[in-house]
Amino acid sequence: MTTAYKIQEHKYDMIVVGAGGAGLRATFGLAQKGLSTACLTKVFPTRSHTVAAQGGISAALGNMGEDDWRFHFYDTIKGSDWLGDQDAIEYMCREAIPAIIELEHQGVPFSRTEDGRIYQRPFGGMTTHYGKGIAQRTCAAADRTGHAILHTLYQQSLAHKAQFFIEYFALDLIMDADGACRGVLALDMAEGTLHLFRAQGVVLATGGYGRAYFSATSAHTCTGDGGGMALRAGLAMQDMEFVQFHPTGIYGAGCLITEGVRGEGGILRNSNGER
Incomplete structure (x- = not known):
């Protein structure tokens, strides 16, 4: 007889749910407001895929x-081929x-200019005066x-007393009769036990689904779990059809080569040597 x-x-x-850049910012923000907050993540937070953002x-x-x-704003809309949500952009x-100033105050060690300001590097597609000049806009550590x-x-x-449940795999959302989300069912991968997390609200910050493709620069954790739930x-x-494909990487292995190589002057050529 089963039980x-x-x-x-x-x-x-x-x-x-999720402890990448978005999930940790949500966790920190909620805990800072005095709400009892739990963050569920299937990998240790500092191993989340945000670590690949160079x-x-x-x-x-x-x-x-x-x-x-x-x-x-102009550069982003133009870069999206005018398909982006302009209010969101x-x-x-x-x-x-x-947001950058906030991260600086929280302790992110941004690279600096000689006079102590945050250094900004040039990246592709960044202009001033609506395409007339070249902008240095990217802040990096x-x-x-x-x-x-x-x-x-x-x-x-x-520091703000958020609770982390590490190597917990979120399985499904818990919905009430009115269609409101009231929690998450998760699996403790270390022990194989089920855990029901009840809450007034749930934030999904579970990343993308790049691993649906044969070759991708996404980590093997990017399997679309949140979208499935x-x-x-x-x-x-x-x-959901808008998937970011990074233009530089090692085919098959999926190793990412930072966009910074193009911002610093690198160029891409095809097999015929054409740009």
Whole structure:
């Protein structure tokens, strides 16, 4: 005779699934507001795929010359071939400036100019005056920007008493009769036990699904778990056909070569030597 699986229950104000840059920022922000917050992650937080982000983060600080968030806005819309959500792009470009300052204050060791300001490097497609000049807009911590951000946000989350459940694999969302999400069912991969996390809200920050493709620069953890949970719960998803393919990497192995190589002057050629 079989018996039901034992399920251990936990209760928090908020649950965050995923501990990359987005998940850790959400965890830190919720905990900072005084909410009891748990973060579930299937890998140790500083091993999340944000660690592969080397090149940096763009924000129109203007530390290396004239710049404006509106120029950044234009470049991003143009770079999306006018398919991007312009309201979202406007918000991102405008708020990128205080977001970088916030990360600096939290402890991210950004590379500096000789006079102590955050150094900004040039990257492809970045212009001033709506395509007329070249902008240096990307803020970086050497070639380990994602690594630095993960360590900083993880430390800040711990300092604000967030609870981490590491190597817990989220299985499904818990929905109530009204269609509201009230928690997550997860598997403790070390012990094989089931855990039910009840909460007033759930944040999914589970990354992409690059490993659906044969060759990808995504980590092997990028398997679309959050999207699968959302679909099984009957929640709508949008723009899933837009997958970022990094233009430089080692074919087959999936090793990423930073976009910074092109920002520093590297060029791409095909098998005929053509740019």
